[in-house]
Amino acid sequence: MKIHLWLNGKEISDEISPDMPLLEYVRTKGCYSVKRGCETSNCGLCTVWMNKKPVLSCSVLAARADGKEIVTLEGVQERAAEFGTYLANQGGEQCGFCNPGFIMNVLAMEDELNNPTEEEIKAYLSGNLCRCSGYESQLRAIKNYLNRNRDIE
Amino acid sequence: MLRIREYRRVESLEEAYELNQKKTNRIIGGGLWMKIGDRNLMTAIDLSGLGLDQISETEDEFVIGCMATLRDLEVHPGLNAYTDGAVKQSVCHIVGVQFRNCATVGGSIYGRFGFSDVLTLFAALDCYVELYKGGNVPIQEFIHMNYDNDILVAVHIVKTPVKITYLSQRNTATDFPVIAVAVSEYNEKLHVSIGARPVRAETLTLDLSEKADMEHLVKKVQEQFSFGSNRRGSADYRRHIAGVLVKRACAANEQQEDRK
Numbered sequence: 504m505k506i507h508l509w510l511n512g513k514e515i516s517d518e519i520s521p522d523m524p525l526l527e528y529v530r531t532k533g534c535y536s537v538k539r540g541c542e543t544s545n546c547g548l549c550t551v552w553m554n555k556k557p558v559l560s561c562s563v564l565a566a567r568a569d570g571k572e573i574v575t576l577e578g579v580q581e582r583a584a585e586f587g588t589y590l591a592n593q594g595g596e597q598c599g600f601c602n603p604g605f606i607m608n609v610l611a612m613e614d615e616l617n618n619p620t621e622e623e624i625k626a627y628l629s630g631n632l633c634r635c636s637g638y639e640s641q642l643r644a645i646k647n648y649l650n651r652n653r654d655i656e
Numbered sequence: 657m658l659r660i661r662e663y664r665r666v667e668s669l670e671e672a673y674e675l676n677q678k679k680t681n682r683i684i685g686g687g688l689w690m691k692i693g694d695r696n697l698m699t700a701i702d703l704s705g706l707g708l709d710q711i712s713e714t715e716d717e718f719v720i721g722c723m724a725t726l727r728d729l730e731v732h733p734g735l736n737a738y739t740d741g742a743v744k745q746s747v748c749h750i751v752g753v754q755f756r757n758c759a760t761v762g763g764s765i766y767g768r769f770g771f772s773d774v775l776t777l778f779a780a781l782d783c784y785v786e787l788y789k790g791g792n793v794p795i796q797e798f799i800h801m802n803y804d805n806d807i808l809v810a811v812h813i814v815k816t817p818v819k820i821t822y823l824s825q826r827n828t829a830t831d832f833p834v835i836a837v838a839v840s841e842y843n844e845k846l847h848v849s850i851g852a853r854p855v856r857a858e859t860l861t862l863d864l865s866e867k868a869d870m871e872h873l874v875k876k877v878q879e880q881f882s883f884g885s886n887r888r889g890s891a892d893y894r895r896h897i898a899g900v901l902v903k904r905a906c907a908a909n910e911q912q913e914d915r916k
Contacts, residue, residue, distance in 0.1 A: 504663050521663035521700060524691075544688050545830070550754050556727075557754045562688050566663045567704065608754065629830050630752010 506569040510534070511578030519565050525551065525558075528565035529575055536576035536603040540632075547631035550604035550611075551575045557611040576603045582610055586648050593644040597635030605631045609645055619649070658691045665702045669788050669807060675701050676805045683807065685722070685763025688755065708762075708809065711735065718813040722762025726750060726774065729761060738815065739781070740912050742822040742838065746777035751830050766808040768799055768856045771832040773824060775799070776851030779859045780838035782816040796859050818842040821908040823901045824852070827888055834889040835897045839905035850898050853883045867906055874899040 507516045510532055519528060526549045529537050537560055540548030549561040552574040576583050583606050590596045590606075605628070612619065612627045619627065624645055625638075633641065666672040675681050680698035684690060708721035713734045720729070726747045729735060735743045750756055750773060764774040765785060783795045788807040795811075820840035824833040836851040846864050851857030860880055866873045878899050883891040 522658055522660035543692065544755055545751060547752055547754055556757045558757050559754045562686075562691055562758055564663070564684070564687060566702070569665070611753075626748060627753055630754050
């Protein structure tokens, strides 16, 4: 079947299999940051944005991306690198396997929530599992990142 | 694994209905549950081009399109003001934001899953489902209907003045609930909905006076609902926790009354 979409700002028309997950499709386009983790829609590793909302690309059919705007970590490299610095400063990156999905969801949260509380941060990121960090270092990194402009002031 | 031969983004409900009459064709909501199983579909029917992903509010009711997501429910200010946050409470523990951006209300309600938080909540509200051919069916009746080839177009919540509290017990955050309870008061009746027993939610409607003797009410609830066992908890555990949550929900509803 044919689909027409925007992947990281680039307009694409393609022929795909009707049952192809979005995750597999974006990887065929070179977006290797998007990884398959749990395969049960639980870990958040495969997070991409569909029309600016974070979704699980392992669970969304590529067919559903037809006419939509898809963004992966490759499409937000500058912001990702900036947040990645905060993550590294707090020792929150650890093995790094969950980072792409985690960063995509942190940036989505930054865009969606205005000045979130600690409770709101935890709730928003509850769908991103990390087996290394225990989440404390990540939480510190997120708070520092969200407060970065306030620090300058 | 989910295997699909053809994917059809329909242009009308009639087209979807006709396609859905064939056993090997299925409507895909969020597709989250469907993708976990091992299924072969001749045609996957996609309703996402029909504008059914909106939640609208009229003077008398909320109309939730079948393709609205659980996240849309969670962040809808009108629905949450009407239910004093119970709608948000019923979905906020379901995996994560990304999952709730994918899962649809239609898929959750049509599926009538035994683990469903959403069905448990809606079963305690003055609410009905709109079926394409079957018309409007009260949610409590819909819960007992067999699966058929009709299409769930929308869920309507009637704006009857209500006090409602939703509570659930989970072994770990974001897991399926071990037990889910919604207790509401509307039309001068007490409505107790219990889901994840682990079978689909059902509602018990009682006189409001039953609240006067809480121990008696809890006993009644524990006797009238059936509870089962699975890996998440035993029937006895579920029965006990259900009683505790019903008590807490009634107390929370009293506080709602005080606040108002």
